Amino acid sequence: xxxxxxxxxxxxxxxxxxxxxxxxxxxxxxxxxxxxxxxxxxxxxxxxxxxxxxxxxxxxxxxxxxxxxxxxxxxxxxxxxxxxxxxxxxxxxxxxxxxxxxxxxxxxxxxxxxxxxxxxxxxxxxxxxxxxxxxxxxxxxxxxxxxxxxxxxxxxxxxxxxxxxxxxxxxxxxxxxxxxxx
Numbered sequence: 001x002x003x004x005x006x007x008x009x010x011x012x013x014x015x016x017x018x019x020x021x022x023x024x025x026x027x028x029x030x031x032x033x034x035x036x037x038x039x040x041x042x043x044x045x046x047x048x049x050x051x052x053x054x055x056x057x058x059x060x061x062x063x064x065x066x067x068x069x070x071x072x073x074x075x076x077x078x079x080x081x082x083x084x085x086x087x088x089x090x091x092x093x094x095x096x097x098x099x100x101x102x103x104x105x106x107x108x109x110x111x112x113x114x115x116x117x118x119x120x121x122x123x124x125x126x127x128x129x130x131x132x133x134x135x136x137x138x139x140x141x142x143x144x145x146x147x148x149x150x151x152x153x154x155x156x157x158x159x160x161x162x163x164x165x166x167x168x169x170x171x172x173x174x175x176x177x178x179x180x181x182x
Contacts, residue, residue: 001156002029004062004093005148006053007141008070008085010045011038013052014141017060018131018149022157026150028131029060031142042084049085053092065093066152068144069102103151108144111151123147 001021007014013034020026034052036045057065067090070083093100106116112126124136124143130150137143 001064001153002060002062003064003066003149003152004056004060005145005150005152006065006067006086006089007144007148008068008082008089009141010036010042010049010081010085012139012141013049013085013089014139014143014145015053015056016137016142016145016149017056017062018146018153020153022154026131026153028133028146030056031137031146032056033139033142046084046088049088050092053089057092057096057098062098064099064101064152064156065089066101066103066148068108068148069104071104101152101156103148103155107155108147108151111154112147120144 002017002019005014005016005018013036014032015034016031017029018026019029034049034056036048040048067086070079070086090100103111109118109123110116112118112130113122115122118126120140120143124140127133127143127146127150128136131146137146
């Protein structure tokens with residue numbers, strides 16, 4: 001499985017591609033940051049994020065895109081920029097028919113470090129260890145993008161089984177309900 005992890009942001013949007021399967025060593029294929037100038041007009045910044053993500057999709061051809069789920073922060077302006085960059089990443093993937101998964105920061109931290117309250121340094125250290133890198137990726141947005149991809153690779157099999165079970169249960173319930181009303 002090849003996953004593009006996206007840590008959304010308007011100034012720095014972390015991107016990282018990881019390949020592998022749960023239970024096996026993972027391989028980092030690429031890591032970086034899509035940057036936009038803070039002084040630029042919002043529309044231009046969103047286009048720059050789109051172009052950057054499109055380049056990563058073109059170069060690495062991921063099967064999935066894992067995006068950090070936007071969560072409430074005290075700074076509304078930061079949340080808005082993060083949400084806008086997140087939407088751009090989802091749009092780019094959807095346009096190509098690539099499934100998108102959203103993971104909360106605490107899910108990612110728990111998957112990678114074992115603790116949903118891990119700090120950025122702990123996440124960076126574990127990403128470095130799990131991907132057998134010489135040093136933590138810089139800036140932290142890049143390491144977070146790799147952590148998102150790792151999280152998705154490890155959690156996707158369980159999530160898929162859960163979704164299939166829910167779909168099966170829903171189908172059985174609908175069939176049973178239809179049988180009683182007919």
